[in-house]
Amino acid sequence: MRLDKFLAQSSLGRRKNVRTYIKEGRVKVNKEVITKPAMEIKESSDVIEYLDKVVRYTGKVYYMFNKPAGYITARKDTVNKTVFDFFHDVNMEGVFHVGRLDKDTEGLLLMTNDGEFEHQLMYPEKHIEKTYFFWALGFLDEEDMKQLEQGIYIGKGEILTKPAKIEVQKSGMYKEFKHEMPNKDLQNIDSDHYNQPVVSGYLTIKEGRKHQVKRMLKSVGCYVVYLKRVSIGGLMLHESLGKGQYRSLTDVEIQSLFGELR
Template sequence: MQRLDKFLADFGIGTRKQIKEHIKNGAVTVNGQPVKKADMHIDENADKVTFMGQELVFEKFRYYMLNKPDGVISATKDGRTTTVLNLLSDENIKDLSPVGRLDIDTEGLLLITNDGQLIHRLLSPAHHVDKEYEVHLRSELSDSDIEKLEQGVDIGDVKKDGSPDITMPAVLRRGEADDQGRPVVYLTIHEGRFHQVKRMMEAVGNEVLYLRRIRMGDVKLDESLALGEYRRLTDEEVAALSK
């Protein structure tokens, strides 16, 4: 049970003052009956609430897949730069957070949800969740470079005892060159360190020219999504992330 005005506020209907006005004007019904008090309590799981004729369906958790474009930051709010939540303009974004971060110039798969337990599980190093990236490089990787990356490399991080904090073993496969003739590889890692992919390539004397994430766990980027577009995760995708 929760107060009606809080329920409406969670859907972005307006401020408490604005909600009172909407209720006064008869714009809100509960189970088909116009309501007069903003502080009435409702059962969000059983009562049917409408605003201006549109039903507001309560969802405890919400899950989205975004094809993040370049120039957008993986944050909930920022006073100067467009955030990933700004791109979900038609959704109730209250309490939503990106699952991890992609650099401002990195594109591709970003999951967004208000399921805190799922976020923790996907980001915890203990769970070794795959994160696969399409990496466009300045120059070809040698077989020796690939072997080093797959075994783990020193990217400058240190442990508490002062020793190098080597990256976890990775998986790498070669792809076809891009339209500009640049070599492409597909790199799967299990961590989320700061600028990790770029620093891993720097550790073997290379440079990342373009980067996008294409998979997290068993969920792949929907290639039908244009940059900046998003969709709800399917029940099957949510189950795959939760298993």
């Protein structure tokens, strides 16, 4: 096994990070400093050390987490609470989040200590689909949906987004759907007549630019007021998982994701 792969699949972090550790001379194999990430090792017999501490393979972990709004996708933050504040009863040393969700975005977030898995899942060329449910102020006509599906410019100097999938669920006036919307106390609503148009639906993308879903919908005149990621690839956020709850992925779910990465 490659040295960088061994470290990434242990508890030292993402593959790009462990490569840096190796190149900076922080890693030893059988007491010898190694600076080549591609060096082949025998994981069953070689002694691997990081900063003079033996790296022990503790096993890979994969968690499905239902992220609530209001939490930062980071290990630590000086101002805000983070997604790691929910993992009290398990050892999270070496575990990291796979991708990110904005502070106000809810839904499916994967956590793992498998650096290779994280790298592959976030690799743009793998075209792993991510589906989001949204409520937005505005409306979507056929031309808007066609633009989203074919690709749209969302920022100055940026290339077209990759083709997406859009499915409108409900469309009408705020007064018709205010009791169905998860966040009912919305700003920018006509409080007297509720004559603000709203739309809900699912948007599926294959890339992960910053605030991409919000920016795509904004480009066709819709302002997102609620966003929830409901799936990554074929993995759906389990309905029984409440906000702030997590569980380990099943073997079937893990193998299904790995199958999509091949």
